[in-house]
Amino acid sequence: MTRIFLVAVACLVAAPVPFASATEKRCSNPGAALGVSRIVEIDTKAGPLFGDFSKYEREPRFLGPKEVVLTFDDGPMPRYTKPILEALDKFCTKATFFYVGRMATAYPSMVKEVMGRGHTMGTHTWSHPLNLRRRGLARAKDQIERGIAAVELAAGQPIAPFFRFPGLSDSGPLLAYLQSRGIATFTVDVVSNDSYISSPSRLAKRTIAEIERNDGGIVLFHDIKRSTAKALPAILAQLKKRGYKIVHLRTKSQVTPIAGITDQLEKKRDKKQASRKGKPKPLPIYEALAPSTLVGGDDEPSLTELAPEPRQRVKSSAEATATAPPQSSVSGDDATSVRRTRRSRKRRARKKKVSTTSPKVPSTIGSAVRGY
Numbered sequence: 284m285t286r287i288f289l290v291a292v293a294c295l296v297a298a299p300v301p302f303a304s305a306t307e308k309r310c311s312n313p314g315a316a317l318g319v320s321r322i323v324e325i326d327t328k329a330g331p332l333f334g335d336f337s338k339y340e341r342e343p344r345f346l347g348p349k350e351v352v353l354t355f356d357d358g359p360m361p362r363y364t365k366p367i368l369e370a371l372d373k374f375c376t377k378a379t380f381f382y383v384g385r386m387a388t389a390y391p392s393m394v395k396e397v398m399g400r401g402h403t404m405g406t407h408t409w410s411h412p413l414n415l416r417r418r419g420l421a422r423a424k425d426q427i428e429r430g431i432a433a434v435e436l437a438a439g440q441p442i443a444p445f446f447r448f449p450g451l452s453d454s455g456p457l458l459a460y461l462q463s464r465g466i467a468t469f470t471v472d473v474v475s476n477d478s479y480i481s482s483p484s485r486l487a488k489r490t491i492a493e494i495e496r497n498d499g500g501i502v503l504f505h506d507i508k509r510s511t512a513k514a515l516p517a518i519l520a521q522l523k524k525r526g527y528k529i530v531h532l533r534t535k536s537q538v539t540p541i542a543g544i545t546d547q548l549e550k551k552r553d554k555k556q557a558s559r560k561g562k563p564k565p566l567p568i569y570e571a572l573a574p575s576t577l578v579g580g581d582d583e584p585s586l587t588e589l590a591p592e593p594r595q596r597v598k599s600s601a602e603a604t605a606t607a608p609p610q611s612s613v614s615g616d617d618a619t620s621v622r623r624t625r626r627s628r629k630r631r632a633r634k635k636k637v638s639t640t641s642p643k644v645p646s647t648i649g650s651a652v653r654g655y
């Protein structure tokens with residue numbers, strides 16, 4: 284029988300959660316802040332799947348009524364990520380970011396800043412292909428692993444074993460692969476639709492209406508969208524006014540990137556830096572920046588430990604092994620899939636909808652993202 288172990292620890296009296304270190308600033312205005320009411324610390328060993336948008340077997344909802352998890356995908360994109368971080372700080376609250384490897388490679392200091400402000404960092408593939416399940420297993424695994432390696436390299440520190448499929452395009456074999464890697468997959472409960480709504484006021488209104496309809500949940504935003512950056516302060520103010528509580532996701536474990544992929548990315552990064560400056564330029568070190576306001580005031584958030592047991596989501600996980608994706612060759616069904624993928628990629632290139640080879644990463648990915 285599948286069970287979930289929930290251990291709620293009341294922290295106000297006996298064991299305060301060390302949410303903000305002694306060197307971190309407290310929330311400057313706790314009365315007006317949305318804050319963080321609860322931290323859910325997820326043990327990802329069993330590769331759980333959370334959220335409403337999947338046909339595969341998911342974990343039961345771990346959020347109570349009026350509890351919200353804020354998530355932001357596809358970034359970083361400094362011009363929008365920065366104001367989003369400011370808004371989150373202003374309301375002394377926390378979010379989870381699912382970053383794209385190529386974006387993180389383009390803006391490593393932004394990745395460090397997001398993590399330095401106490402948010403949780405997950406990943407969202409290398410280049411955001413919208414239909415990962417049709418890419419062929421080897422290609423899809425490479426997208427997942429390259430994204431993890433790139434974001435971790437940009438972060439310069441361990442990241443969470445949290446993953447979200449672009450377009451929520453999951454599949455049994457890929458979920459089994461993520462399970463084998465001890466990675467938790469997140470879909471969503473509430474879609475803000477910020478990919479389609481350009482008016483900040485309309486976006487705020489719709490998002491609040493959807494959160495109300497769902498009584499909270501895991502909410503999906505994108506920190507590559509102007510409307511999201513503009514609307515977020517109003518959304519957070521409304522959540523506070525309507526009595527919603529923010530739950531912050533964390534994990535004790537970390538994802539280990541595949542060393543060969545990290546090496547490849549590191550070499551490319553160093554070569555690029557060397558060609559620019561004559562010699563490699565060290566990446567900015569976040570520690571030089573002061574952390575901004577963190578949750579706090581008189582109350583500490585409570586802690587819930589969540590340790591889902593393994594689930595068998597597909598009949599056979601033989602094709603989803605824990606081994607690294609092939610670096611140089613594919614065979615059998617994968618080879619067929621790769622050929623199909625190549626053909627479809629050429630078609631897409633002809634249509635000029637998505638380019639996965641353009642070096643202009645930010646604008647390419649930003650314009651490529653549709654929906655999720």
Ligand SMILES: [Zn+2]
Pocket residue numbers: 356357407411448449450652655
């Ligand atoms: Zn996305």
